[in-house]
Amino acid sequence: xxxxxxxxxxxxxxxxxxxxxxxxxxxxxxxxxxxxxxxxxxxxxxxxxxxxxxxxxxxxxxxxxxxxxxxxxxxxxxxxxxxxxxxxxxxxxxxxxxxxxxxxxxxxxxxxxxxxxxxxxxxxxxxxxxxxxxxxxxxxxxxxxxxxxxxxxxxxxxxxxxxxxxxxxxxxx
Numbered sequence: 266x267x268x269x270x271x272x273x274x275x276x277x278x279x280x281x282x283x284x285x286x287x288x289x290x291x292x293x294x295x296x297x298x299x300x301x302x303x304x305x306x307x308x309x310x311x312x313x314x315x316x317x318x319x320x321x322x323x324x325x326x327x328x329x330x331x332x333x334x335x336x337x338x339x340x341x342x343x344x345x346x347x348x349x350x351x352x353x354x355x356x357x358x359x360x361x362x363x364x365x366x367x368x369x370x371x372x373x374x375x376x377x378x379x380x381x382x383x384x385x386x387x388x389x390x391x392x393x394x395x396x397x398x399x400x401x402x403x404x405x406x407x408x409x410x411x412x413x414x415x416x417x418x419x420x421x422x423x424x425x426x427x428x429x430x431x432x433x434x435x436x437x438x
Contacts, residue, residue, distance in 0.1 A: 269299040273328075273363035273387075275354075277306030277374035279316050285369055289325060301361050305331040305350065306374035329357035333377060343373055350377025358385050365390065 272292050276282045292300045304327045308317040320327055331353035333346045350373070358366065358381055366382045366389045368375045382389040 267297065269297060270365070271299045271301055271361065271363040273301040273303060273358070273361055273366040275303045275305065275366060275368045275375065275378045276320070277304075277308060277372060278370075279307070279313075279319070281369045282308070282316070282320065285367075286323065288367075293325070300325070301328045301363055302326065303329045303331055303354070303357055303361075303378070305333060305353070305378070306372070307334070310334055328361060331357055331378075333374065347373050347377045347380075350374060351381050354378045354381035355385070358382060358387060363387055 274285060274289055274292070276285055289300060289302070292298045302320065302325055304317040304320060307313040308320070309315065309330055309332055317327060317330065331350060333350035333353055335342045335346050335349070337343070337345075354377055364387075366378065366387050368378055368389060379389050
């Protein structure tokens with residue numbers, strides 16, 4: 266039996282978790298894939314209801330939690346949160362060793378995860394809630410903004426099968 270491809274999904278808010286839910290279920294049910302979940306951001310905050318518990322109630326195992334929120338939404342506070350996130354994601358990714366880290370959105374939690382993945386040389390496709398451009402499966406984002414994903418997926422609803430094929434093409438098998 267071939268080695269399972271490890272797909273790590275990062276979730277930081279209830280909103281994007283709701284969008285990721287079905288893809289996560291599909292990955293979880295695919296015999297060729299191993300789902301890894303990193304919960305971060307608002308999921309871990311008592312102020313926002315500790316929503317990581319909902320992920321567990323939905324039948325998922327959370328492999329890592331990355332604490333990064335500070336009680337400040339000033340530019341300095343957010344910058345410090347990003348720094349804490351990069352440190353936490355570096356450690357989590359070193360332990361999990363995923364083939365792909367999937368992220369959704371453009372919040373700073375996702376930015377921290379994408380930075381750590383980039384340095385660790387872990388491909389990090391992402392999707393955004395905005396209309397996505399047509400093109401190859403993945404390409405670097407060229408939008409110079411504060412809310413820029415590292416890569417974009419032009420598909421509206423990526424599938425576990427599509428991610429599996431992409432992971433296989435990247436690993437040479």
